[in-house]
Amino acid sequence: MVKIGPISLPDNPLLLAPMEDVSDPPFRAVCKAAGADLMYSEFISSEGLIRDAIKSRQKLDFFEFERPVGIQIFGGDEEAMALSARIVAATQPDLVDINFGCPVKKVVCKGAGAGVLKDLDLMVRLTRAVVRATDLPVTVKTRLGWDEASINIEEVAERLQDEGIQALTIHGRTRAQMYKGEADWRLIAKVKNNPRIRIPIFGNGDIDSPAKAKLYLDRYGVDGLMIGRAAIGYPWIFREVKHYFATGEVLAPPTIEERVAVCLQHLEKSVAWKGPVLGILEMRRHYANYLKGLPHIKDFRMRLVTAPDFSSVEAILRDIGVRYAGFVAERFMAGFTGSQVEESCAY
Structure with a gap:
C-alpha cells in the first residue's frame, strides 16, 4: 500500500497525468473505469481562480466516483498560490498538486510551471505557501531541471519534502527537452533511493505499454507510475498494465x-x-x-x-x-508522440 497523507493507494498504483485540455471529468471518467488509481485535474491558473475566471473555476469540477482525485494549480506568486489553494480546498478534493513541470512557452514566460525550475528558492517559497494554506495533502509534479546544465531534482526533492509535500511525481526530462528524446528514469531512481527521502516518488515519461511499465517499475523502484499521453483515446492502458502486473500476460486489446x-x-x-x-x-x-x-x-x-x-x-x-465488426486493431501506443497535445501542456 502507498500512502499520501491519509490517502491509501494500492501497491504499484497507476496515476493519470494532469493534461491541459485533456484531463477533464469526461476523460477522467473513462480512465477511472479502466483502472486508474489516482487522477488529477487539468492544471489551473492561480491567477485565474482569484479573478474568478469561468474556465478556471470549471476545472474545479469533479465527481465522487473519481476519488481519490487531486486538483492541480500553477503560478509564480506566493500570495496567489496560497489563496488559490484555499479556493481549491473548499471544493474538498483529496489533495492539492503543484505544477512545476509544464514546459510550454505561455506558462514558462509567466514564471510558472517549469519556469520555476530556474529559481529553486522561489519553488520552495511557493510550495511553503501552498502547504501552509491548506490541511489537504500537497503533492508536486516537476521535471529533472531546466536543462542538462542545471539538473537539480535531488535537491528539489529534499527541499520540497522539508516544506511538507507528501508525494512527488518526476517527469524524466528537462524543460529544454520538452517531449523529445527518452525520459531519463535513472535520475528518478536516484531520488527514490536517496535515504533522506521518505515520501512516495512516482515516475512519469514514456510509459506506453504494459511491458515497459513493468520493466520501469522493477528497474527503477519507484512507488508508482504516472501515465499521460498513452491514455489519450486508449484508457485501456490502465487495465492492460494491471493485468500484466498480476499475471505477466498481455491482455487482448479492446475490440x-x-x-x-x-x-x-x-x-x-x-x-x-x-x-x-x-x-x-x-x-x-x-x-x-x-x-x-x-x-x-x-x-x-x-x-x-x-x-x-x-x-x-x-x-x-x-x-x-x-x-469494422470483429476487427481488432493493433495497440496504437507504439510510436505515439502525443504531438496533438504537446502545446496544451501534457507534461
Whole structure:
C-alpha cells in the first residue's frame, strides 16, 4: 500500500497525468473505469481562480466516483498560490498538486510551471505557501531541471519534502527537452533511493505499454507510475498494465465494438458536462486516437470532426462499429508522440 497523507493507494498504483485540455471529468471518467488509481485535474491558473475566471473555476469540477482525485494549480506568486489553494480546498478534493513541470512557452514566460525550475528558492517559497494554506495533502509534479546544465531534482526533492509535500511525481526530462528524446528514469531512481527521502516518488515519461511499465517499475523502484499521453483515446492502458502486473500476460486489446462503446460514453459525458456545442467540439481531439490502427479510417475521422451534433456523431460511430465488426486493431501506443497535445501542456 502507498500512502499520501491519509490517502491509501494500492501497491504499484497507476496515476493519470494532469493534461491541459485533456484531463477533464469526461476523460477522467473513462480512465477511472479502466483502472486508474489516482487522477488529477487539468492544471489551473492561480491567477485565474482569484479573478474568478469561468474556465478556471470549471476545472474545479469533479465527481465522487473519481476519488481519490487531486486538483492541480500553477503560478509564480506566493500570495496567489496560497489563496488559490484555499479556493481549491473548499471544493474538498483529496489533495492539492503543484505544477512545476509544464514546459510550454505561455506558462514558462509567466514564471510558472517549469519556469520555476530556474529559481529553486522561489519553488520552495511557493510550495511553503501552498502547504501552509491548506490541511489537504500537497503533492508536486516537476521535471529533472531546466536543462542538462542545471539538473537539480535531488535537491528539489529534499527541499520540497522539508516544506511538507507528501508525494512527488518526476517527469524524466528537462524543460529544454520538452517531449523529445527518452525520459531519463535513472535520475528518478536516484531520488527514490536517496535515504533522506521518505515520501512516495512516482515516475512519469514514456510509459506506453504494459511491458515497459513493468520493466520501469522493477528497474527503477519507484512507488508508482504516472501515465499521460498513452491514455489519450486508449484508457485501456490502465487495465492492460494491471493485468500484466498480476499475471505477466498481455491482455487482448479492446475490440472495435468496445472502442466505439467507450468513445460514445466519453462523448455522452462530454456533452453532459460542457453542453451540446462545446462538448461536441472538444471531443473532436479524441477520435483519432480511439480509432487509430483501423485501416482506411480517414474518411470516417473526417466525418466525425465535422459532424455538427450528438446524433450525427453517434450515427457515424455506430456505422464504424458495424463496418469494422470483429476487427481488432493493433495497440496504437507504439510510436505515439502525443504531438496533438504537446502545446496544451501534457507534461
